[in-house]
Amino acid sequence: MKKTKLIIAAAATVIALGGGILWASDHADAPNVKGKSTDITDLYVFQAPNTNNLVFVGNVQGLLTPTATQTAAFDENTLIEFKIDNTGDNVEDLVIQCAYKDGKMYIYGPVKPTSTGLSSTVVGTASVVVPVTPYSASTPITATSANGITAFAGPRDDPFFFDLDQFHKITGGTATGFTNPGHDTFAGTNVMSVVVEVPKSLLNSTGKLGVWLQTKQNH
Amino acid sequence: MVTNKTKSLIIKNKEDTIMKTKIYTIIGLCAIGFTLGACHKDKKVNPSSDPNTGKIYSIPGDQVGRPGIATVFVGAADKDNFNTTIPSVMGAAYQSKFQTQLQAYNGGAYTTNLLGLSASAFTGVLATDVLGVSTTGVTTYYNGTQVLTGRTLSDDVIDVSLILIFGGPTGGSNPQLTSDHVDHNDKPFLATFPYEASPW
Numbered sequence: 576m577k578k579t580k581l582i583i584a585a586a587a588t589v590i591a592l593g594g595g596i597l598w599a600s601d602h603a604d605a606p607n608v609k610g611k612s613t614d615i616t617d618l619y620v621f622q623a624p625n626t627n628n629l630v631f632v633g634n635v636q637g638l639l640t641p642t643a644t645q646t647a648a649f650d651e652n653t654l655i656e657f658k659i660d661n662t663g664d665n666v667e668d669l670v671i672q673c674a675y676k677d678g679k680m681y682i683y684g685p686v687k688p689t690s691t692g693l694s695s696t697v698v699g700t701a702s703v704v705v706p707v708t709p710y711s712a713s714t715p716i717t718a719t720s721a722n723g724i725t726a727f728a729g730p731r732d733d734p735f736f737f738d739l740d741q742f743h744k745i746t747g748g749t750a751t752g753f754t755n756p757g758h759d760t761f762a763g764t765n766v767m768s769v770v771v772e773v774p775k776s777l778l779n780s781t782g783k784l785g786v787w788l789q790t791k792q793n794h
Numbered sequence: 795m796v797t798n799k800t801k802s803l804i805i806k807n808k809e810d811t812i813m814k815t816k817i818y819t820i821i822g823l824c825a826i827g828f829t830l831g832a833c834h835k836d837k838k839v840n841p842s843s844d845p846n847t848g849k850i851y852s853i854p855g856d857q858v859g860r861p862g863i864a865t866v867f868v869g870a871a872d873k874d875n876f877n878t879t880i881p882s883v884m885g886a887a888y889q890s891k892f893q894t895q896l897q898a899y900n901g902g903a904y905t906t907n908l909l910g911l912s913a914s915a916f917t918g919v920l921a922t923d924v925l926g927v928s929t930t931g932v933t934t935y936y937n938g939t940q941v942l943t944g945r946t947l948s949d950d951v952i953d954v955s956l957i958l959i960f961g962g963p964t965g966g967s968n969p970q971l972t973s974d975h976v977d978h979n980d981k982p983f984l985a986t987f988p989y990e991a992s993p994w
Binding site (some may be wrong): 618629727789 | 845846848849850851856859861863865868873876925927931932944945950964976984986989991992
C-alpha cells in the first residue's frame with residue numbers, strides 16, 4: 576500500500592537523519608546555532624502597502640515563551656545581514672546590515688559590500704538607527720531615515736505557523752496523516768525581529784532580486 | 795485566503811499547464827541573469843561617530859533563503875556545513891543529496907510535482923537556497939498564479955512545500971500529507987509597519 580510505503584520511508588528517513596527531524600522553518604536547524612543569538616527562524620521579503628517599497632523581515636531566536644521574551648535581547652556580537660543579488664548569479668551585490676549596540680539597532684545600507692561571502696565588514700555609517708522596542712511597550716518604536724528607510728527591532732509574535740507535532744507523529748510512524756483542523760505548534764511563541772522597509776529605488780533592481788539572510792559573529 | 799486559492803487550484807488539473815509555464819519562466823529568468831544595476835550611491839553621512847563602522851564579523855552563523863530547506867532536505871551531518879556554504883556553490887554541493895532525500899520521502903516513487911518538475915529539476919531549484927523576490931509586482935511564495943516572487947507573512951509555505959513534495963503531478967496524491975490544516979498565524983498581522991503582531 577502506497578500510504579504505508581510512504582510512512583515507512585519517512586520513518587526510515589528520520590532514523591537516517593540521526594533520530595529526529597525538526598521541521599520548523601529554520602528554527603534550531605543546526606548544532607552550531609541552536610539556542611544562540613545567531614539562530615535564524617525565518618526570512619520574509621514582500622511588497623509594502625506603499626508599493627514603492629519592499630519589506631525585509633529577519634527573525635532570530637525562535638520558540639521564545641512570553642516569560643523568556645521578557646529578558647530576550649539582541650547580541651552586540653552578532654550581525655544580522657540581508658544579502659541581495661541583482662544579477663542572478665547568487666552572489667550579493669548589495670547588503671543591508673543590522674548591528675545592535677547599546678539598546679539600539681543600527682541599519683546600514685542597502686550598500687555594496689566590501690567583500691562577498693561569509694565574512695562581513697560594516698560599511699559606512701548607519702542609514703537609520705532605531706531603539707529596540709522593549710517587551711513591555713504597548714506600541715512598536717520605529718525610525719525613518721531621510722531617504723525613506725523605516726526600521727523596527729524587538730520582540731514579535733512568531734509569524735510562522737505549522738502543525739509540527741503532528742508532522743513528528745507522521746515521520747515517527749504513529750500517525751498516517753495530518754488532522755483537520757491541525758494545531759499550530761508555534762502558537763504563543765515569540766521571536767526577536769528586525770524589520771526594514773526600503774524604497775525599491777535604493778535596490779538597483781531590474782525586476783527580480785535573490786535574497787538570503789545571514790548571521791555572523793565578531794568573535 | 796492564499797491557502798484556499800491554493801487548495802482549489804490543486805483540484806484543477808487543467809491549471810497544471812499554467813503552473814508549468816510559470817515555473818519555467820522563473821527558471822529561465824534565473825538562468826538568463828540580469829543586467830548589472832547602476833552603482834549604489836551613499837545617501838548621507840552622519841557627522842556623529844558610528845559605533846559599528848568597520849567592525850568585522852567573520853565567524854559564520856546561520857543562513858536562510860527559503861523556509862524549511864535546511865530542516866527538510868539537509869542531512870544531520872551537513873546541517874552546519876549548509877549554513878556556511880555560499881549560495882553560488884550550493885547547487886553543485888547539494889542538488890544530488892536533496893534528490894536522494896526527496897525520493898526517500900516518497901519511497902522512491904516521486905515522478906514530478908504540481909509545477910511539472912522532475913526530481914532533479916525540483917531539487918536543483920531547492921538546493922540554491924535563495925528567495926526570489928519581484929520588485930515589480932505581487933510578492934508571494936505561491937498564490938496559485940505567481941510562484942516564488944517573495945514571501946509574505948501570511949503565505950502558507952508549509953502546505954506549498956508539502957504539496958510539491960508529496961502531492962505528485964496533480965498535487966492531489968497523498969492528500970493526508972499535503973496540508974497540515976493550519977492555514978494562518980495565531981495572531982492577526984498588522985496593516986501597517988512593522989506588520990508582525992505584538993509578542994505574546
